[in-house]
Amino acid sequence: MNKNRINSVDLKTTDFPADKDRNPPERYSSGVKSNNKNSRLVVALSGNPNAGKTTLFNALTGMRQKVANYPGVTVERKEGFWKLDKTESAALLIDLPGLYSLDAASIDEQIARDVLTGKLKNLRAPDIIVAVVDATNLERNLYLVTQLLEYKIPVVVALTMTDSAAKQKIGIDIKKLSRLLKVPVIAVNASQKKGLSELSEFVLNAVGSDLHIPTELISSEEDSGNSKIFIRYNFISQVFQETIKSKEPFVKTVSEKIDAVLTHRFFGLIILVGILLFVFQAIFSWANVPMDLLERGFGGLGDLIRSNLSPGLLNDLLVDGVIAGVGGVLVFLPQILLLFLFLSLLEDTGYMARAAFLLDRLMRGVGLHGKAFVPLLSSFACAIPGIMATRTIEDRRDRLATILIAPFMSCSARLPVYGLMIATFFAGQTIFGFISLGAVLMLSMYALGIIVAVIVAFILKRTLLKSPPPPFVMELPPYRMPNFRTVFQNMFTRAGLFLKRAGTTILAISIILWGLTAFPRYDVQAANSEVQSQIETSASVNNKETSKTDNGNESADTLQLENSYAGKLGHFIEPVIRPLGFNWKIGVALIASFAAREVLVSTLSIIYNVGKDSNEESDTLIKAVREAKNDDGSPTWTPLTALTLMVFFVLALQCMSTVAVVRRETNSWGWALFMIGYMTAIAYFAAFITYQGGRFLGFS
Amino acid sequence: MEIQNIIVGLIILAAVFYAVSLAWKKSKSFSAKSSCGNDCGCGEKSKNKAVNF
Numbered sequence: 153m154n155k156n157r158i159n160s161v162d163l164k165t166t167d168f169p170a171d172k173d174r175n176p177p178e179r180y181s182s183g184v185k186s187n188n189k190n191s192r193l194v195v196a197l198s199g200n201p202n203a204g205k206t207t208l209f210n211a212l213t214g215m216r217q218k219v220a221n222y223p224g225v226t227v228e229r230k231e232g233f234w235k236l237d238k239t240e241s242a243a244l245l246i247d248l249p250g251l252y253s254l255d256a257a258s259i260d261e262q263i264a265r266d267v268l269t270g271k272l273k274n275l276r277a278p279d280i281i282v283a284v285v286d287a288t289n290l291e292r293n294l295y296l297v298t299q300l301l302e303y304k305i306p307v308v309v310a311l312t313m314t315d316s317a318a319k320q321k322i323g324i325d326i327k328k329l330s331r332l333l334k335v336p337v338i339a340v341n342a343s344q345k346k347g348l349s350e351l352s353e354f355v356l357n358a359v360g361s362d363l364h365i366p367t368e369l370i371s372s373e374e375d376s377g378n379s380k381i382f383i384r385y386n387f388i389s390q391v392f393q394e395t396i397k398s399k400e401p402f403v404k405t406v407s408e409k410i411d412a413v414l415t416h417r418f419f420g421l422i423i424l425v426g427i428l429l430f431v432f433q434a435i436f437s438w439a440n441v442p443m444d445l446l447e448r449g450f451g452g453l454g455d456l457i458r459s460n461l462s463p464g465l466l467n468d469l470l471v472d473g474v475i476a477g478v479g480g481v482l483v484f485l486p487q488i489l490l491l492f493l494f495l496s497l498l499e500d501t502g503y504m505a506r507a508a509f510l511l512d513r514l515m516r517g518v519g520l521h522g523k524a525f526v527p528l529l530s531s532f533a534c535a536i537p538g539i540m541a542t543r544t545i546e547d548r549r550d551r552l553a554t555i556l557i558a559p560f561m562s563c564s565a566r567l568p569v570y571g572l573m574i575a576t577f578f579a580g581q582t583i584f585g586f587i588s589l590g591a592v593l594m595l596s597m598y599a600l601g602i603i604v605a606v607i608v609a610f611i612l613k614r615t616l617l618k619s620p621p622p623p624f625v626m627e628l629p630p631y632r633m634p635n636f637r638t639v640f641q642n643m644f645t646r647a648g649l650f651l652k653r654a655g656t657t658i659l660a661i662s663i664i665l666w667g668l669t670a671f672p673r674y675d676v677q678a679a680n681s682e683v684q685s686q687i688e689t690s691a692s693v694n695n696k697e698t699s700k701t702d703n704g705n706e707s708a709d710t711l712q713l714e715n716s717y718a719g720k721l722g723h724f725i726e727p728v729i730r731p732l733g734f735n736w737k738i739g740v741a742l743i744a745s746f747a748a749r750e751v752l753v754s755t756l757s758i759i760y761n762v763g764k765d766s767n768e769e770s771d772t773l774i775k776a777v778r779e780a781k782n783d784d785g786s787p788t789w790t791p792l793t794a795l796t797l798m799v800f801f802v803l804a805l806q807c808m809s810t811v812a813v814v815r816r817e818t819n820s821w822g823w824a825l826f827m828i829g830y831m832t833a834i835a836y837f838a839a840f841i842t843y844q845g846g847r848f849l850g851f852s
Numbered sequence: 853m854e855i856q857n858i859i860v861g862l863i864i865l866a867a868v869f870y871a872v873s874l875a876w877k878k879s880k881s882f883s884a885k886s887s888c889g890n891d892c893g894c895g896e897k898s899k900n901k902a903v904n905f
C-alpha cells in the first residue's frame with residue numbers, strides 16, 4: 153500500500169518558504185521570459201490524478217478559465233489565464249489531464265504528450281511545466297516528474313498536500329529535493345492561497361533557464377523501454393530516501409488493520425452484503441413516516457383544489473394530472489435523500505474503494521479492466537457520469553465494454569419504481585423474523601443488474617470486444633471521518649436535481665399524459681347507459697361480477713381511458729406485453745417511462761385516477777395499484793407482476809439522456825442503437841422468464 | 853367554450869412545447885460536443901467548476 157506513510161516529526165522542511173528562502177537559486181534566474189517574444193507565455197500544469205492539480209489551477213486562474221475538448225476526442229481541455237506578476241501579461245495556463253505517466257497508453261496520456269511536444273493544432277509547446285506533486289505520495293508522483301524532465305522544457309515542482317503530509321508525520325526536505333531533481337520545488341496550499349506568489353516568481357525565473365537533467369536519469373539510445381523505467385525507479389528511490397525524514401520505523405496504520413478485515417476475500421464480502429442490506433432496510437423503514445406525510449399532503453392539496461375549484465377539465469387536470477402525477481413521484485424524495493446520504497457516507501469514509509477492491513476479482517474474471525470500477529460505481533447514482541468516467545480506460549474495447557454495461561447498474565431513477573412495487577406488495581414482510589423482505593428484494597434488484605452486467609461483459613469480451621485485460625493496481629485511500637458538509641451537500645444536490653426533474657420533465661410529461669387520457673372526450677351519459685347494458689348482459693349470462701359493476705362513475709372513467717389516445721396506444725402494444733403479465737394500462741405507463749424511468753409512477757397515478765376520490769382509504773397510489781382490476785375482474789397486479797416489472801426496469805434502457813451520452817462517447821450511432829436493442833431484448837426475455845416461470849411454479 | 857377548457861388547452865400546449873424543446877436540445881446533444889445532460893448533475897459540474905480528470 154502506501155509506502156510513503158512514514159512516521160516523522162521533522163515538519164519544518166515542509167513549511168512554506170520564509171522570506172529569506174523566497175529567491176530561487178541563481179541558476180534558474182536567467183530571466184528569459186518566453187520562447188517567443190510575440191506570444192503569451194504558455195504554462196502546462198501536470199500531475200497525478202487527485203494530486204490537487206485542479207484546486208491549484210482554480211486558485212491560479214480564478215474565474216479566468218474556459219473548458220473545451222481537445223480536437224477529435226472527448227478529453228477535456230481546460231485553459232485559464234494566470235497573472236504571474238503585476239507587470240507581466242497573464243500567462244496561458246493549460247491544465248493537462250491527470251496522469252500517472254506519459255507512456256501514451258490512454259487517450260489522456262497521448263493528449264498530454266501531444267501538448268508537451270507541441271503537436272496540437274493552435275497550441276504551441278509550453279514554455280514551462282508546473283509539475284504538481286502530492287507530498288503524501290511523493291514516490292509515486294515523482295515518476296511522472298522524471299518523465300517530464302526528459303521533455304527539455306523547464307519544470308517547476310509545486311508540492312501540494314503538505315498539511316496532510318504533516319498530519320501523517322511525513323517530513324520532506326524541500327531544498328534537497330530541489331537539488332536532486334535540479335528543478336525549483338515550492339510548497340503550495342492552493343485552498344489557503346499559500347505559496348502561490350512564490351510559485352509565480354519561481355516560474356518567471358525558470359522560463360528559458362538552462363536545463364539540467366539529473367545525471368542518474370540520462371539513458372543511452374540503446375536502453376530498452378524497461379531499462380529506462382528501471383533507471384527512473386532507481387533514481388526515485390534514491391531521491392525518496394534522501395529527502396524523506398523518518399524518525400520512527402514503519403508501523404501498520406489503523407487503515408491497514410481495518411483493511412485486513414474489510415477487504416478479506418470471504419469476510420469482506422459478507423460485511424459488504426451486510427452493509428448493503430442495512431442501507432436498504434434503513435431506506436425503507438426510515439423513509440416511511442416522511443413519505444406518508446408527503447402522500448397525505450398531496451392528497452389534502454388535491455382535495456382542497458377539488459372542493460374549491462368548480463368541476464371541469466381544469467379541476468381534473470390539476471388534481472388528476474399535476475398533483476397525482478408529480479406528487480406520485482415526489483413522495484419518493486425521502487428514499488432518494490437516504491440513498492444518497494448512505495452512498496456519500498460510504499464514499500467519504502473510503503469504504504467504496506474497498507467495495508470496488510472486493511469485486512475486482514469478479515470483474516477481472518470476466519475480462520473487464522480494473523478501471524471499470526469507478527464508472528460502474530458512479531452509475532449507481534446515474535449512468536451518465538458513469539459513462540463519462542470511462543474516459544480513463546486506455547483500451548478502446550475495454551472502454552466500450554464498460555459503457556455497454558454501465559446502465560445495468562440500478563440508478564436513482566429506478567428507486568421510485570422499486571419503492572412503489574415493494575411498498576405495494578411486499579411491505580411489512582420479513583425473512584427470519586427481522587430482515588425486511590423489501591430490503592432483500594431491493595438488494596436483489598441491484599445484484600441482478602450487476603450479475604447481468606458481468607455476464608454481458610463476459611460475452612462481449614470474448615466476442616465483439618475481444619482483448620486481454622491489462623494489469624491494474626488500485627490505490628486504496630486511508631479511512632477517514634466523513635466530512636458531513638460534503639455528505640449533506642452531495643445529498644441535497646441530488647435532491648435538488650430530483651426536484652428539478654419532477655418540476656420540469658415529469659410535470660410536462662404528466663400534463664401531456666393526462667391530455668392523452670382525457671381526450672378525445674367520451675360521452676359519459678352514453679358510457680353510463682352502455683355500462684348498464686353491460687351489467688344486465690353480464691348478469692344474465694353468468695353471475696360473475698366485473699369491476700365495472702362496482703361503481704358507475706368508475707366505469708365511465710374506465711371507458712373514457714379506454715377510448716382515449718393513451719388507451720388506444722396501450723391496446724396497440726398489449727399483445728406484445730401480455731406474455732409478461734402486463735395489461736394495456738401498464739403498457740401506457742411503460743411507453744411513457746422510456747422518456748424517464750420515474751414517469752412510470754406518475755403515469756400510473758394518472759391512469760388509476762389517484763386523487764379522484766376524496767375517500768381517504770382509496771386515494772393512495774399503493775391502494776389504487778392493489779385494487780386495480782382487469783376487464784374480467786381479475787387483479788391487474790399481483791406480487792408476480794410487480795416482480796416482473798421490477799426485473800424489466802433493472803435491465804431495460806429507458807433513458808434518452810443515456811442514449812445521447814453513449815452516442816457522443818462512442819462517436820457512433822451503431823453502438824447506441826445496439827445498446828438500446830440488446831438491453832430491451834434482455835429486459836423482455838428476463839421479464840418473460842420471471843412471469844412465466846413464476847406462474848409455472850404456482851405463483852399468481 | 854368554458855374558460856377552464858381554454859386554460860387546459862393552453863397548459864397542454866405549453867407542456868407539449870416544453871417537451872418538444874427538451875427533445876430538440878437532447879437531439880442536439882447527440883452530436884459530439886463537450887456537454888451532458890443537466891439532469892444527472894455532471895453538466896452543471898463542468899459548467900461551474902473544474903473537473904478532475
